[in-house]
Amino acid sequence: MPLQNRVDPFGAIHAHSARGLFMGNRGGRIHHPVTRTLTNRRFASKAWIICLCAFRGRQRNVMGDSYTELFFLDEATALAAGHRPCFECQRSRAEAFARCFAIGNGLASAKAGEMDAVLHSERLGKPVRRRLPLRDLSSLPDGSLVEIAGHPCLVQGGKLLGWSFDGYRDLPVPDVGDGAILTPPSTLRALEAGYKPAIHPSGLADAT
Numbered sequence: 001m002p003l004q005n006r007v008d009p010f011g012a013i014h015a016h017s018a019r020g021l022f023m024g025n026r027g028g029r030i031h032h033p034v035t036r037t038l039t040n041r042r043f044a045s046k047a048w049i050i051c052l053c054a055f056r057g058r059q060r061n062v063m064g065d066s067y068t069e070l071f072f073l074d075e076a077t078a079l080a081a082g083h084r085p086c087f088e089c090q091r092s093r094a095e096a097f098a099r100c101f102a103i104g105n106g107l108a109s110a111k112a113g114e115m116d117a118v119l120h121s122e123r124l125g126k127p128v129r130r131r132l133p134l135r136d137l138s139s140l141p142d143g144s145l146v147e148i149a150g151h152p153c154l155v156q157g158g159k160l161l162g163w164s165f166d167g168y169r170d171l172p173v174p175d176v177g178d179g180a181i182l183t184p185p186s187t188l189r190a191l192e193a194g195y196k197p198a199i200h201p202s203g204l205a206d207a208t
Contacts, residue, residue, distance in 0.1 A: 003063055004038050005031075006165055007070050009080035009145040009152040009182050011123070013038060018165040021074050021200060024050045024083050025067045036063040044068075046120040047112070048083040050075060055089040073165060075198040076154060079191075080145035080182045082123045084115055097195050104189030115186075122184045129180035137179050141191035143199065148179040156203050167202030 006016040007024075028044025031037060050072065062069045072078040075085075084101075085094040094112075102110040105118070129147070137146050137153075137160060144155040145163065152163040153171055162171035181188060191197070 003036055005063060005068065005070050007072050007078065007081050008165070009077050009163060010147075011042075011081040013042065013070065014165070016165045018073070019053075020071045020077070020165070021053070021198065022050050022072045022078055023053045024048070024070050024072060024078055024086070026070065026083075028067050029065075030068045031063050033063070033065045038068070046116040048081075048116070048119065048123075049086040050078040050083045050090065051086045052089045073163070073167065074200040074203070076143040076145060076200075076203075077163070079143070079187050079197055080152070080184075082119055082184055082187075084112075084119060084187070087112055097190060100190040100193040100195035101186065104191075104193035105186050118186045119184055122186060129182065130185070131178045131180050133178050134173055134176070140181065141188070143183075143191050143195075143197035144188060145182040146179045147182050148173065149177075152182060153179070154199070154203050156199060161203055167200050169202070 002015045002017045004013055004015040006014045006018065008014060026043035027047040030039055030041045030044055032039060085097050087094040098110045101115055138155060138158050140155045142156050146153050146155060154161045154163055154168055160171050160173050161168035
């Protein structure tokens with residue numbers, strides 16, 4: 001049976017066999033190390049990060065005695081779920097994200113703890129998600145995740161692609177109605193300022 005450690009764009013954690021391109025954590029252990037099942041907690045600290053699945057040959061016993069390893073289809077999914085790049089295994093990406101985060105949010109600079117505080121406030125505050133007419137969703141920056149009729153979708157190359165744990169697919173979009181932006185407001189502004197998240201190959205293929 002797959003472990004419950006796959007994260008969707010809403011931030012919920014599921015048991016699913018698809019591993020995804022990135023790993024991450026929520027600041028510590030949120031599982032029982034013997035049963036390898038999640039506790040009632042869904043985070044251990046404000047630091048929700050996105051990590052590489054392989055780094056300097058390190059080997060891990062997934063959901064063992066250390067932090068709870070979480071897995072994401074791609075970076076866009078992880079960002080929508082409220083995570084940000086790790087400054088250890090993804091330093092150049094983290095620095096690029098921090099620069100765009102600062103520019104987009106009108107800050108002189110953005111250190112890890114400062115970004116964590118902003119993102120944590122957005123996660124806990126559970127603000128009403130900003131809604132836009134469907135015709136306007138595709139104008140959001142590439143890498144944004146939105147929700148249409150309960151289903152998460154990726155904005156990429158001016159198209160809306162349906163999200164799943166296995167990848168993206170073309171999505172017939174109705175002519176009328178609206179959708180909600182899933183990517184946190186501060187992260188969306190970082191995307192608008194030029195940050196380009198890593199996208200699963202299925203999303204790139206469908207966007208061409």
